Amino acid sequence: MTGGPGWGDPQPPGGPNPSDGRQQPPPPGWGQPQPPPSGGNQPPSHPGGNQPPSPGGNQPPSPDWNQSPPSGWNQPPSGWGQPQPAGGAGQWGPLPQAEKPGIIPLRPLAVGEILDGAFAALRRSPAVMIGLTFGVTTATQIVAAALTAIGQRGSTGLALSLSIVDIIINFVVIVALTGVLSVAVSELTMGSSIQIGEVLRRVRPRLPGLAGLSVVVALLTLIGLIGLVIGGIFVAVALVLATPAFVLEGGTIRTAMRRSWTLVRGAWWRTFGILLLTSIVVAVLLFVLAFIFGLAFTAASDALTDPVSGDFTGPGLALNAIMSIIIDTVIMPVMASVVVLLYVDRRIRLEGLDMTLAQAARERRAATGQGYQ
Template sequence: MSETPGWSSPDQPNQPQQPPQPPPGYYAPPPPGAGPTIKPGVIPLRPLAVGEIVDGAITTMRRYPKLIIGAAAVVAAITQIIGLLVQLPFLNDVTALATLDPNAMTDEQIVEQLQSSVTGLLGGTLLGILPVLFGTVFLSGFVTVVVGHAVLGEPVTFAQAWEEFKPRLLPLVGATLLSGVLITVGLVFCLIPGVYLYVLFALVTPALVLERCGVGTAFGRSRTLVNGAWWRTFGVLLLTIVISMVISWIVSLPFGILGAAATGFSADPAAALSIGSLLLSTVGAIIASTITLPFSAAVTVLLYVDRRMRAEGMDIELQRAAGHGGL
């Protein structure tokens, strides 16, 4: 997919440039009858409506279930299990913090217990986040390659997708860490800058993977594509987060009920931190992540494709790559 001319940015050398093709109306797809709709893959090759972006992400997951759902299941299982094993040594600290009774302790004992418990809690949380972070980075990049093929309806194997993505893995890890630092700093100083930066750099992953550019260039590409459409991009990302949260809640609910039933619906905070309850929660998190992580990644890629079709006329390049010669 990386050889497809449509993925190269307009300022890359030795690539044919196309003038922007603004759609009629305000960020609306062409009306019926404006021309034939070419759809070789999961989306029509023209500027997309929000519903078409979401539908395209779901369609991609259905057409490539072994690649996307299979990879997501393996990544989710590995990361969640590692996260659980890493946090187990700190379970006593967390339990002590949850069951702390200030009335039965002196002030010195309370301070000492809080320091010990909070240190263990932070340590377990940070160590548990790391495998999830790297797993999410891998999956988002891998799904990006698959969606790139899905746009043109091309078949792709795991080996092909991995060969295309492998050289981009380390740059993507670096870009993700840098983006995370920038967004976190923005959130610490004020919520609004953090949200603004999150949306502004939302397209870094597809730009870096599909255009095979450097980390700095990927940030610049994301900023360029989002400029002028920040609110629309924010709306699509927010909708994706809401859908993912609802799916996670629906999937996790039965496992939460089973965990509560296993402890006799005890009101004791320590019961919720038992090994059995944590195992059930982990199973629920694995299933939920298997669905939500690739869905979110696919939406981001299709949002990137939509922005390039609107701002750079990439739909013509993709139509040519699909063998339709453009409109």
Template sequence: MNDTPGWVPPGSTPPDQPGDGRASDASGADRPGSADRPGGSSAPADQPDAPPQHPGAQWSRQQPPPGQWTAPTAPQGQDQAPGQTPPPPPPGPGWGTPPPAGPAGPGAYGGPGGWGGWQTPGYGGWGGPPPAAKPGVIPLRPLGVGEILDGAVSTMRTYWRTVLGISLIVAVFSQVVLVLLQGLWLKDTADADALGDPSATPEELGRALGDTFLVLGVGVLISLIGTVLATALLTTVTSRAVLGRPVTAGEAWRDARPQVPRLFGLVFLLILISGVVTGAGITPGILVVAAGSTAAGAALAVLGGLAGLVVTLWLMIRFSLASPALMLEKQSIRKAMSRSTKLVRGNWWRVLGIQLLAAVLAEIVAAIVVVPFNLLAAASSGGVGMFLTADGAAFSWTYLVISGIGAVIGSTITFPISSGVTVLLYIDQRIRREALDLELARAAGVPGYGSAPSGTTPGS
């Protein structure tokens, strides 16, 4: 085998070079020393009294085969003394030894900023976990409470044209219908004047209250329809925002339209369940009152009503993720409720806390906007209250228009928050239970995760 200049193959022992008083070891590195020392041992010239080394401390003449070792080199900028092995580098803050150097480009493995490099900032050493992919508004990993809330706000801020456009259209539609109902139907009803008349008979007050509750019931129905439509559209927008893909209102409607009837059915079924459970709790007390025990019946009705509310809350949290499951997985009503039950199981308190926090924040934001408009409307109409005012001022056009504007602004802001939190909570639970983050990364085209099958819905 021919020797390459400057390199001696391991395992070969070249003869001592004559005339220079230096001997070559098995690695091809010259060893300073004297040829006339006993036993052929060598020592530095400036240390004549150095004790002889034990034979076992020197390099063995039987070196490992080529390719299994690397000759030590001097640190950069310093000359390596012959026969001197450099000390190992100090341990870094990471776990274990740094990995071999890779491509030097930014983001490469082992390069500056590389996710696998030992110099990756934020993780101390090369053994730290790589940061989660974040193609959209959330990182693709289990989320914290703050990340869920921030994701909902980021969706509204990043895709504000689509999100606020959908919310504004739905809010305007709902409030216009409510204003017309209250301004035309209730104000023109003769019995409505009895609400502000101290001399009204009980029959007139009963009819006036009946008309008022009828209008309020219709208003709740209109608001419910608007909420369902906003939820359907914003669920699609939020699911695309997780992948970093914008979507227009028209595209969101085309994607959500086939599931909208089922979403209405789901919402009305949940309302029916709540009513039945609460009614079942109150019914025994009503029957006792009808039997003649007023005090005992009233106490039983109160206790039964509280128990019914507790059971209703428990059921509503269990089914709180049914809406995004129905929209994103294209499920039926029954399967969507079953999916929600499965995802919430074992995390009921966490889901309750996040949903409650989101509802409180949404109500605070709505109150900041709506309450000043209601006070301004009452003052402009000469009323003394926000609902029932003197001389029917609460139903004047001035009051209805000003308060309606405040309601539109409040709903435009709160719709995306409440809907976005529910969708992101659903995605978070699926990431924790079903590793949905891998599927989302593939759907978003993140390198290293493969490609998503064509024709699939991200998040399904």
């Protein structure tokens, strides 16, 4: 279990049941957050969501993302509380006020709020979001540089085979890193911080499954691409939420894929559009970084590449690895955060998850004696 007590065996209200994938009607009142109660009284606890601190006293209650909103807490504020259509389109007019304990307000998110939340995650927890990514990508690029060096000295077939291996390694690392960062982003939505050691402790039991999930998603996407490019894109978007579902809810690879399919269903175009917009933002950042490194390559091209074969020299491989590390460290946390926030947004829209998160944030604030960040 990576998300703390109560994150497994999801049975969300008004949402899909992972055991059969069927959609249930939304609960009354849609489960919107309430203002903190006056007089210091805490709201009634929801099942499994009021976990006491650990004996060490340093673990606040963990949110139970898979339980129904508590009774008596299902009356939304004025002007809000109607279920969103399946495609995620809301009513015209300004978005309602909502609690914001962390990087996002606890209500259905606008596109700009998802992107803003992704960058806020980097600002709020750079040690985890950037530090973990830097460590993982550094190890990955060392392996990639070694494979490139071996391929340059071997036959064309060997070079091609090692390139495929490098692509597979990178894909697995991206999925695994998204899963690891899912824990950090989920905590940041609650206004809580988390250390690298705690993130690794929570996600360690799920790492083998994450590797398997990445392979399955890659194969299904490849099958879709072989059939038709559009098919590959459709499958990739439909399964994009499988990683946070697998890490935060537990369960099997099949359950996580079914959860993603069900959450994206009815909002495929919106999900695709947000991912495409994020890719454009990332492409702009990538262009700036590539331009800077391109100048370095141009200025020292004789020392970085072999003038006869065009292969990288030792310094060229090192500079290429450093460039890839910096680019991945900037880009990957943003993409991972957007995926996790899309997952949270879909569960808020379909299952009233904002109610559970708002209450859990209050319980944490009361347990730790700290205000919202």
